[in-house]
């Protein structure tokens with residue numbers, strides 16, 4: 001009997017195109033012989049990129065080894081390497097996949113250099129990324145039984161949808177919004193570094209994407225700030241939007257708000273994606289910087305009273321911390 005393919009497997013890939021979408025967003029198109037088998041469930045499906053060192057070195061995680069691919073042991077092989085030989089692995093979202101052309105698009109954020117803080121490996125690689133660079137993509141396989149692995153967008157039958165995220169969540173939000181089924185209405189808020197980072201996205205029906213740009217500034221308790229702190233514009237936009245849309249939340253609001261654990265976003269992963277909204281007709285999805293995600297979730301669950309099981313939240317990255325492996 002043929003062995004089943006695991007949900008995720010490594011693919012050998014090279015950079016085919018590097019397209020600057022905006023000052024802070026770069027679309028990298030990867031190609032590779034095996035990408036014809038890439039699973040294409042879309043939405044917010046995540047992948048891993050194993051990135052080369054500045055001298056182009058890429059460790060062997062078995063991306064060309066059928067046994068490793070089938071056994072799903074690429075990560076064990078990576079872990080077994082001496083630390084100095086392990087290439088960095090970072091998480092991204094499939095922005096588009098065209099298996100018939102063996103192509104995969106990933107929209108990657110080019111962080112602004114931070115005084116006194118070196119770039120992370122992905123940001124550093126992105127600055128120098130060039131056609132022909134070798135990487136390993138760890139992604140879904142179309143032949144696997146579990147084609148929806150790595151998807152956290154699970155609104156069930158809810159018809160009123162809310163998406164909130166920073167620039168790292170923009171690829172996922174754009175993909176989700178573009179694929180909304182008829183009969184649902186989504187409101188998305190996306191925060192980007194500058195007005196020039198606002199992207200064109202096809203928004204079906206009565207759904208709406210509202211972009212907020214940190215370089216537009218904002219009013220805080222300390223007065224006007226020319227560059228808004230990360231996440232504050234999202235909080236303000238959500239706080240202004242909610243009172244006018246409480247009817248969308250009907251049935252999803254609890255008389256006594258749920259208690260939330262006090263997650264330490266510096267040491268713990270802030271992540272929960274409920275399987276299905278349990279009550280009402282409302283579903284929220286929040287992703288981005290972990291401290292911001294924690295505040296937005298608190299606002300929805302503790303202040304507004306939304307049932308916690310109707311809110312998916314993903315701390316994609318943490319200010320000042322490298323991604324954990």
Ligand SMILES: Cc1cc2nc3c(=O)[nH]c(=O)nc-3n(C[C@H](O)[C@H](O)[C@H](O)COP(=O)(O)OP(=O)(O)OC[C@H]3O[C@@H](n4cnc5c(N)ncnc54)[C@H](O)[C@@H]3O)c2cc1C
Nearest residue numbers: 092093108109120121122123168316318319320321322323
């Ligand atoms: C499920 C999932 C999907 C994701 N999808 C995408 C995607 O499609 N596109 C995308 O660009 N990112 C995406 N991310 C976020 C991305 O994985 C992180 O930003 C990652 O930390 C970048 O790696 P790095 O090597 O540049 O930085 P790291 O080595 O992880 O961190 C080094 C330093 O850079 C800082 N840093 C990390 N990310 C940012 C940032 N965005 N802005 C400012 N400073 C930062 C860290 O706080 C740290 O101080 C996703 C993350 C997850 C978990």
